[in-house]
Amino acid sequence: MFGNLFEEEESEGFSSASPKERAAKGTDEPPPPRGRSLLCGIKNQGGTCYLNSLLQTLLFTPEFREELFRLGPQELGCLEDKDKPEAKVRVIPLQLQRLFTRLLLVNQQSASTTDLTDSFGWNSSQGTNQQDVQELNRILFSALEHSLVGTSGSTFIHRLYHGTIVNSIVCKECGNISQRQEDFLDLTVCVCGVSSLEEALWNMFVEEEMFEGTNLYCCARCDRLVTAAKSAKLKKLPPFMTMSLLRFSFDFSKLERYKETGRYSFPLTINLRPFCEQTDGEDMDFTYDLFSVIIHKGGCYGGHYHAYIKDIDELGRWEPPDEDCKPKTQMKIKEVKEVCEPKLQEDDPLSLLTTIISQESPKSVLIDQLGQKLMDKIGSSWSKKFRKQYGPIGKFLQSHSDVFMLVSNGTRVALKANPPSPATECPAPAEKTTEPTAADSGTSAREQEIKPEGSHWFDLNDSTVTSIRESDIEKQFQGKESAYMLFYRKTQLFRPSEARNNPLYKVPSQLIQMAQDENIQLQQKREQFEASNNTVELQLHLAPFYRLDNGALQPISTEPSGITALSFDRRKTVGDLRFTIYQMQELWEGDMALTVAKSLPAGLHLYNTLTADDVSLYSVGIHTNSDLFVWNGREVYGATVQTGAEWEPVLLTVVRPFLGEDFEREAQNGVECKQSECE
Ligand SMILES: [Zn+2]
Structure with missing residues (x-):
């Protein structure tokens, strides 16, 4: 029944060339x-x-x-x-x-x-x-x-992927805790009935399920049915957290599978502390960054997969996608300014910091410069104006994690584009004693210039790899084409600078x-x-085998001995060709001119002479089956040859009425029936 569930849709046609095209191109094309x-x-x-x-x-x-x-x-x-x-x-x-x-x-x-x-x-x-x-x-x-x-x-x-979950049931009568540990390499999370990853995790690891009423729990210590609370917590966090979204569900009333296409958001950075059994430690120990999104496009009976991936070591060349141009970006910043400026309230630190960050390009501020920016804006420092009421600035930023986010390894602060709705908001960390460290020394100038938007995300779609913006990820929150697997990595995982831009790094x-x-x-x-594709077939007409007759060149003999075929690479120059012909015609004496010729009904006519020896045949317009006249460039058996389109001979066929035997005899002496002459 589900055999063809994940087959690709035939109509998608994601291969770069149809079989027909491939056949036409030839199988030996590299x-x-x-x-x-x-x-x-x-x-x-x-x-x-x-x-x-x-x-x-x-x-x-x-x-x-x-x-x-x-x-x-x-x-x-x-x-x-x-x-x-x-x-x-x-x-x-x-x-x-x-x-x-x-x-x-x-x-x-x-x-x-x-x-x-x-x-x-x-x-x-x-x-x-x-x-x-x-x-x-x-x-x-x-x-x-x-x-x-x-x-x-x-x-x-x-080591990289294994994590554990601890499932606990607490007896409400005697307090006995029964625990069972569960291993995972990836975490399967609900999509149905929730609107975000955070909400799904909240339901899994924060909400308790109660055994009560008619559904009681049998406590081993009490040895009877009791009220109890069941909960699960993340126990061991692996360096890499993979989330498998349950986009495909089974409708038991209709007995068919369907795909959940509703909106399901997920953050670029997630703090898993609220979902853990052990919540002590630095925030960094619980923070993960999104680095890959596998996307499923299509229904549940077929479809296509591709992935949005962050190129952490910057191995590729990221370019802003086409539809995005600079004036547009500037306009956006201007709009933000216009929206924010009237709202500026000097006594509201949240509004102030939001305004400052939104007016920055690249929309983020070094944490240790934020104080100075504030000073510039209101003429007073954080310590003087807000510290007494709100605490240190770092603590303030952390307690508004729905508005602010740390980027560039925690050295810069940016605004979250879409703050989570209050219903799905994660609880703030229990203890907030850590201030963000103002360690800017490790951040290179280049890193500072990179906009958070342009942090090397690519769409890897089979053979095709294209740059995308980080903001494009939001497009995969919902719909027929939407995120199916999410890959997060611990923020504190360190990448050495030698690895950057270096695909050879650690390759044996x-x-x-x-x-x-x-x-x-x-x-x-x-x-x-390339060479076989550039080979042109030339017909060389050698002057000694021709004579000029009525303005056109006619072969002396009916045998085509004066025509020599030559295969030549059209990327080579006119000089190369002349040299090759010299070598073929050992007996040639004097100058050699190569003139483009064409067989007309009246005979062979000459056009332009190839004079620029250092120019390729391709550039002078030589294509396959071109005719070239090989001569001294002046005359053929003493007769001057006129070249160019203006000297093209025409073939005149004269038709006249029959005039009787005597007239015919006279006429045949005067004019030929078929006559070639110059115009
Ligand atoms: Zn008990």
Whole structure:
């Protein structure tokens, strides 16, 4: 019944070229190089877009990528030995390493996953479209863990993704607590009946479920049915939190599946402290940043997946999307100013700080400059004016986490575009003693210039990779096309500066070598293809085989010995061509002019002579099947040849009435029936 649940819609047509187009282009066409984003897509092997979205998410999880690359051939074996019975070759991690290397380093528009899916034992007959991406995430992790048993990588999935939930039931009679722990690699969260991720987490980890009335709990200590409260809390938070949204539900009254398309918002940064069992510690220990959103487009009986991913190490080239231009942005800022200025109330710190931040470009302020900005605005410092009533400025910002958010590793403060509605607001942290550290020294000038909007988000859609704005993520809150899996990473996870802009970072040397070899091969293929695509077929007409007759060049002999065919690369120059012809015509003496010729009904006529020796044939307009007359540029057997369109000979056919035998004889002596002459 659900067999075809996640098959792709045929009509979507996401492959870059139809089979017809591919056939027309020829099968030996080398893959195109990377596009403007400089990031590599993944080919759709037919219903594998869900796999592609997940693989790209894992690639752009630098910690996952580096754990995988850390495993050398001494632990994984070599793919070359995989058919040797005695060799232990761990094919899945090896193929994943290769795929990641190609995605990072090989200059092609998209990479293939065929080798990887083969290593999973998924062949085309079995089809890879039976799984759902949430299920696939678990299958992939489990296959990888299984494949890494006995290596130093056997625990890395666990270290990066494993978390625990503690479920408790508290007896209201004796206070006995019964606890059960639950493991997770990803958290499945409700969509039905809630409007945001925070609300879903609130229902899961803050709300208590009561056993009361007719639904009582059997307490082991009391040994009878009692009133009790059931609750769940996050116990161990992993470095990476993956949220699987339950977008697909089953309607039991209609006995059919349906997709929840209602609005479901999720934040770019989330503090999980309210949902944890243990709430002591720094805010940073509980804070996570969104870095990937896998999106499902379509209904529940088919669809397409793609992913919005944050390129944390800035490996790609992010450019503002086309529809966005500078004047528009400036207008936006102006609008904000106009809206905010009249509202300015000097005694309201919330209004003041909001105004200051909204008037900044790039809409965020370094935390340690906020005091100065305030000073500039109202002529008084925070300490003097507000500290007594509101406490330190950092504490004030934190207690209004629905309005403010920290960006750039907590060094800057920005405004939350959409503050959560009061109904779904998370409780403020119990203890707010920490002030944001004003450590700006670690922030480079470049980092400060980057607008929060432009923080390297890309839409990875099979072969296509395009820059998007962070604000585009909101478009995936609801609808037929909406977020399906969310990937968060702990804010405090540190990325070394050497990793930035450096796709080679931590890639083992043997894999770099593989990528270099593949790049050389690709380059050669492209050059060969280019050359074959640029080969023009030329017909060379050699002057010694022609004579000028009635204004047109006529071959002396009926045999076409005066015509020589030549294949030539049109990117080469006129000089190259002349040199080649000289070499072919060993007996040629004196000047050689190459003149574009054309066969007209009256004979061969000459047009422009190719004089610029350093210009390519392409630039002078030589295409395939061009005729060139090879001569001395002046005369043919003593007859001066006029060139150019104005000297084109015309063929006149004279038709006249029959005038009788005598007249005919006279006429034939005077005019020929077919006559060529100059105009
Ligand atoms: Zn009890």
